[in-house]
Amino acid sequence: MKIAVLVKEVPDLEAHVEIAAGGKALILEKKRVLNYYDEIAVEAALQVKQSIGSAEIYAVSAGNGTGIEALRRALAMGVDRVIHINDPALEGAGPLVVSQALAGLVKREGFDVVFAGKKSTDDEAGMVGPMVAALLGIACVQGVTALRIDGKDITAKRETERGTETVKASLPVALTAEKGFYTPRVPQVMGIMKAMKAEVPKVSLAEVGVEAVSSPQVRGYNRPKVRLPVKMIEGAASQAASELVRLLREDVKVI
Amino acid sequence: MAIWTVCEARGDDFSPTTYELLSQARKVGAEAGMETVAVVVGAEAELADKLTGQAHQVICLKGGNLGIFDAGSWAEALYGTCAEAYPRLILFCDSDRGRELAPAVAANLKYAALVNVTSLEWEDGQFTITRPVCGGKAYATYGAGERGCVAVVRPNSFSIEPGEIASAQVQTVEVDVAPGKVSVEELKPREGRKIPLTEAQVVVCGGRGMKAEKNLSLLEDLAEALGGAVGVSRAVVDAGWADHNDQVGKSGKTVSPGLYIVAGVSGAVHHTMGMDTSKVVVAINTDANATIFRFADYGIVGDALEVLPAITKALRAN
Numbered sequence: 001m002k003i004a005v006l007v008k009e010v011p012d013l014e015a016h017v018e019i020a021a022g023g024k025a026l027i028l029e030k031k032r033v034l035n036y037y038d039e040i041a042v043e044a045a046l047q048v049k050q051s052i053g054s055a056e057i058y059a060v061s062a063g064n065g066t067g068i069e070a071l072r073r074a075l076a077m078g079v080d081r082v083i084h085i086n087d088p089a090l091e092g093a094g095p096l097v098v099s100q101a102l103a104g105l106v107k108r109e110g111f112d113v114v115f116a117g118k119k120s121t122d123d124e125a126g127m128v129g130p131m132v133a134a135l136l137g138i139a140c141v142q143g144v145t146a147l148r149i150d151g152k153d154i155t156a157k158r159e160t161e162r163g164t165e166t167v168k169a170s171l172p173v174a175l176t177a178e179k180g181f182y183t184p185r186v187p188q189v190m191g192i193m194k195a196m197k198a199e200v201p202k203v204s205l206a207e208v209g210v211e212a213v214s215s216p217q218v219r220g221y222n223r224p225k226v227r228l229p230v231k232m233i234e235g236a237a238s239q240a241a242s243e244l245v246r247l248l249r250e251d252v253k254v255i
Numbered sequence: 256m257a258i259w260t261v262c263e264a265r266g267d268d269f270s271p272t273t274y275e276l277l278s279q280a281r282k283v284g285a286e287a288g289m290e291t292v293a294v295v296v297g298a299e300a301e302l303a304d305k306l307t308g309q310a311h312q313v314i315c316l317k318g319g320n321l322g323i324f325d326a327g328s329w330a331e332a333l334y335g336t337c338a339e340a341y342p343r344l345i346l347f348c349d350s351d352r353g354r355e356l357a358p359a360v361a362a363n364l365k366y367a368a369l370v371n372v373t374s375l376e377w378e379d380g381q382f383t384i385t386r387p388v389c390g391g392k393a394y395a396t397y398g399a400g401e402r403g404c405v406a407v408v409r410p411n412s413f414s415i416e417p418g419e420i421a422s423a424q425v426q427t428v429e430v431d432v433a434p435g436k437v438s439v440e441e442l443k444p445r446e447g448r449k450i451p452l453t454e455a456q457v458v459v460c461g462g463r464g465m466k467a468e469k470n471l472s473l474l475e476d477l478a479e480a481l482g483g484a485v486g487v488s489r490a491v492v493d494a495g496w497a498d499h500n501d502q503v504g505k506s507g508k509t510v511s512p513g514l515y516i517v518a519g520v521s522g523a524v525h526h527t528m529g530m531d532t533s534k535v536v537v538a539i540n541t542d543a544n545a546t547i548f549r550f551a552d553y554g555i556v557g558d559a560l561e562v563l564p565a566i567t568k569a570l571r572a573n
Binding site: 011013014015017019026028036094095096099121122123124125126127128129130131132133134135138139140141142143155159160161162163164165166167168169170178179180213214215216217218219220221222223224225227228230231232233237238240241242244245247248252254255 | 326327330350351354355357358359361362363365366367368369370371383384385387388389390391392393394395396397398399400402404407435436437438439440441442443444445451452457481498499500505506507509513514524525531532534535536537538543548549550551552553554555556557558561562565566568569570572
């Protein structure tokens with residue numbers, strides 16, 4: 001069995017973000033990590049391999065110079081090999097172009113299962129996994145929390161607003177990993193050392209058969225809306241509560 | 256050229272987000288000189304009458320394999336229909352369903368996709384679409400350009416305006432699509448939840464300061480008094496007191512209600528990223544220096560277990 005894991009490199013949650021050039025540019029502190037949900041996806045691939053005995057797991061990432069750290073982390077966790085789609089046209093590329101790139105590569109390399117994170121912690125879009133599935137023309141289960149593979153059939157659990165769903169599909173399939181599916185392992189020092197030294201093979205968009213179309217262009221960046229300083233409501237619980245209810249009803253009229 | 260909105264039913268009507276999207280589509284459509292088209296699929300076509308005045312055209316997609324929601328067949332019906340009309344913009348509600356349909360539709364139409372959208376305008380001859388980036392530390396405004404674009408819009412981003420379009424043309428399109436590749440074998444419906452957390456107008460959220468699982472009922476009481484939904488912080492989920500589906504924040508849901516009441520949450524970035532666009536925020540914490548007060552409009556220093564029931568009581572008193 002061949003398992004592809006789609007991974008993204010994201011700024012660390014604590015990384016400093018600065019808006020520059022009069023709102024035209026975003027400067028990010030260079031603290032980059034493997035997306036948390038993709039770590040779960042890598043772990044899921046490793047677990048599947050362990051449970052069925054033999055499988056080849058490869059991780060892929062697409063970016064203009066970014067993605068290598070994420071791939072090294074995946075290697076350190078234990079995937080067999082990694083491939084980086086590196087192309088200047090991936091700078092600022094939207095999910096369509098990224099998905100076309102990943103789908104092109106995965107098609108070339110072969111796959112039975114494609115794992116991805118449910119979403120990334122920076123854009124929180126969750127588009128790439130299901131878009132790759134759509135481009136490959138395969139089934140997709142989003143937000144998987146449990147999985148069983150019996151030969152060609154898979155059974156997965158997922159939580160939605162509707163409730164807990166048990167779904168069935170056949171291979172090949174794309175699965176996006178939700179929090180709670182697995183706890184990602186912490187790589188061993190030896191694994192990290194090996195991953196640091198590993199050669200990360202690179203391919204261009206043309207090599208995976210993708211001609212990049214233009215993505216929506218950023219016109220400007222803004223800071224999140226600034227709230228006025230908090231108004232503290234004093235007094236004992238019952239007194240403060242009454243005053244709060246009055247303010248919500250009469251001042252801001254939200255209830 | 257037109258703006259299409261993929262409608263989403265909620266019980267016997269469409270979701271408030273659907274009406275938000277249609278309202279904004281009419282507004283920017285008028286500026287852009289584009290018509291507003293509402294699309295309803297499968298069994299939800301029975302509700303099409305509710306859309307009177309909301310759109311210039313209502314398209315009902317019907318077919319043998321289009322009953323209740325199924326991501327695979329619904330997406331195929333949608334992109335098949337879109338591929339004939341090529342709408343400039345296709346709007347989806349940011350819901351579980353929207354997040355399943357939008358990527359499949361965008362990928363098949365080769366459309367750009369923007370998710371978590373908080374603003375949509377028409378400026379300088381193109382649609383401008385705003386969404387948070389870097390986990391909400393900044394907002395990026397994109398120009399959609401000439402190409403088609405799919406936008407998945409966060410609930411509570413636009414105001415709902417009365418629909419005043421005189422004569423909507425209702426058109427039923429029979430589509431022949433294959434059943435989806437994923438079949439739902441079993442669905443255990445969620446208990447108690449009436450409104451999805453992300454769509455609620457009021458969210459009452461509790462954290463570690465709730466001290467024990469049994470105290471979460473105080474959140475439910477207040478949410479009920481306000482007609483809202485209950486959320487929890489990651490600490491509460493990790494403690495096993497609540498389901499991950501109720502988690503607000505980085506590894507949970509992003510909410511943006513009109514009123515967000517948060518009790519016993521310190522205000523770590525993991526939490527605030529999931530609620531920062533809420534309109535009015537009330538924070539309750541025993542620590543007067545807690546970070547959460549920086550994200551609040553109103554603050555009460557006190558024990559959540561005393562203040563929450565006091566608010567519920569004050570609300571019910573008059």
